Amino acid sequence: MKKTIVITGGAGFIGSHVVRQFVKNYPDYHIVNIDKLTYAGNLENLKDVENQKNYSLEKIDIVNAAQIDSLFQNYKVSGVIHLAAESHVDRSIESPMEFIYTNIIGTVNLLNACRKFWKDDYNEKLFYHISTDEVFGSLGSDGYFTETTAYDPQSPYSASKAGSDHIVRAYHNTYNLPVIVSNCSNNYGPNQFPEKLIPLAINNIKNNKPIPVYGKGENIRDWLFVIDHASAIDKIFHKGVPGETYNIGGNNEWKNIDLVRLLCRIMDKKLNRNPGTSEKLITFVKDRAGHDMRYAIDSAKIQKELGWKPSVTFEDGLEKTVDWYLGNSNWLKNITSGEYELYYSKQYSNR
Numbered sequence: 001m002k003k004t005i006v007i008t009g010g011a012g013f014i015g016s017h018v019v020r021q022f023v024k025n026y027p028d029y030h031i032v033n034i035d036k037l038t039y040a041g042n043l044e045n046l047k048d049v050e051n052q053k054n055y056s057l058e059k060i061d062i063v064n065a066a067q068i069d070s071l072f073q074n075y076k077v078s079g080v081i082h083l084a085a086e087s088h089v090d091r092s093i094e095s096p097m098e099f100i101y102t103n104i105i106g107t108v109n110l111l112n113a114c115r116k117f118w119k120d121d122y123n124e125k126l127f128y129h130i131s132t133d134e135v136f137g138s139l140g141s142d143g144y145f146t147e148t149t150a151y152d153p154q155s156p157y158s159a160s161k162a163g164s165d166h167i168v169r170a171y172h173n174t175y176n177l178p179v180i181v182s183n184c185s186n187n188y189g190p191n192q193f194p195e196k197l198i199p200l201a202i203n204n205i206k207n208n209k210p211i212p213v214y215g216k217g218e219n220i221r222d223w224l225f226v227i228d229h230a231s232a233i234d235k236i237f238h239k240g241v242p243g244e245t246y247n248i249g250g251n252n253e254w255k256n257i258d259l260v261r262l263l264c265r266i267m268d269k270k271l272n273r274n275p276g277t278s279e280k281l282i283t284f285v286k287d288r289a290g291h292d293m294r295y296a297i298d299s300a301k302i303q304k305e306l307g308w309k310p311s312v313t314f315e316d317g318l319e320k321t322v323d324w325y326l327g328n329s330n331w332l333k334n335i336t337s338g339e340y341e342l343y344y345s346k347q348y349s350n351r
């Protein structure tokens, strides 16, 4: 008999890669993607799986408890992989409430549905919550985030994710709900919405527009190719221990300015521009409020206990990413019209 696995936020960046991996690798699972299809949800991301027999889409807002309950009534859900979230730090600084509703209330609604419909029969059940390294706050020039690092979120986005992580763990401690949390570093790859640094820079370089680098570009992020995150999620969902937390990272730290310069060099080659042409587009702009200086993940636990490690080098991953954006100009064009133009001018015109 087929197991029904709900994946929330499956039309988004990471979610679409997770949906694809599960639909293709597990024909015995029925994958139900629940997504509100916000500005970040894009069904174009799932064109190659939308007609698969073991895939369904339900347009649901996780803030609406009644919609979630009726989904659990219609399907015999045995697992939830929860990715749906408002995910962009800059938007959370502008309008935090949406983050509180979706990231906190939405998560609680899902947890309540699991309790209500699983009725204490937790055999073969799992609620798997996808979180971020940003909950740990900012590192100085050394050290790494481990699974036991104290939470110290700095932005409304990371605080809302931290809140949801705490509630997920509270449902395990209080009600024995089988839960797992994973905290991952910065993802990059195909299908990422061009509000995030890498696709935004690729799109601007392509269109000869200024590349906005916040502050002095000294902030450091640890980058992981999205397909490696999806494979870590697969590993954790199948082999992870309920009640545990796993950190996922690329062991691949880059200063923003060095990363942007590298992208410029790759783009010069791909677009047959003279070396140094795209770098001229780099523009230092007003820093992000409360900008975390450095993130770096210690992923020893998942490597040792579950045998996962990143498989794609940054060089390969970035090249694949650039190729994807250059080869999918319609995707990019569709997504950068309308709402995106309004967002972009509001976000960058005063910097």
Ligand code: NAD
Pocket: 008, 009, 010, 011, 012, 013, 014, 015, 034, 035, 036, 037, 038, 039, 040, 041, 042, 060, 061, 062, 063, 082, 083, 084, 085, 086, 087, 088, 102, 106, 130, 131, 132, 133, 161, 183, 184, 185, 186, 187, 188, 193
């Ligand atoms: P994204 O913004 O690309 O996609 C989010 C998806 O959630 C979209 O499809 C959107 O329509 C959906 N969604 C938003 N609000 C919803 C609601 N109320 N009800 C139902 N669906 C809703 O996000 P992403 O970058 O793919 O991130 C996915 C998850 O991974 C998030 O939980 C994020 O916190 C986490 N994460 C992201 C990164 C990263 O680098 N992008 C790193 C670590 C963890």
Ligand code: DAU
Pocket: 087, 088, 089, 090, 131, 132, 133, 134, 184, 185, 186, 187, 195, 196, 197, 198, 200, 212, 213, 214, 215, 217, 219, 220, 221, 256, 288, 295
């Ligand atoms: O660490 C995981 C997190 O990574 C995820 O939880 C978030 O969902 C995801 O958005 C990402 O958060 P960041 O804030 O690190 O990603 P972003 O791409 O927005 O920014 C990366 C770095 O680049 C950060 O230091 C800010 C800087 N930046 C960003 C933008 C959009 C710029 O300098 N210029 C820009 O225009």
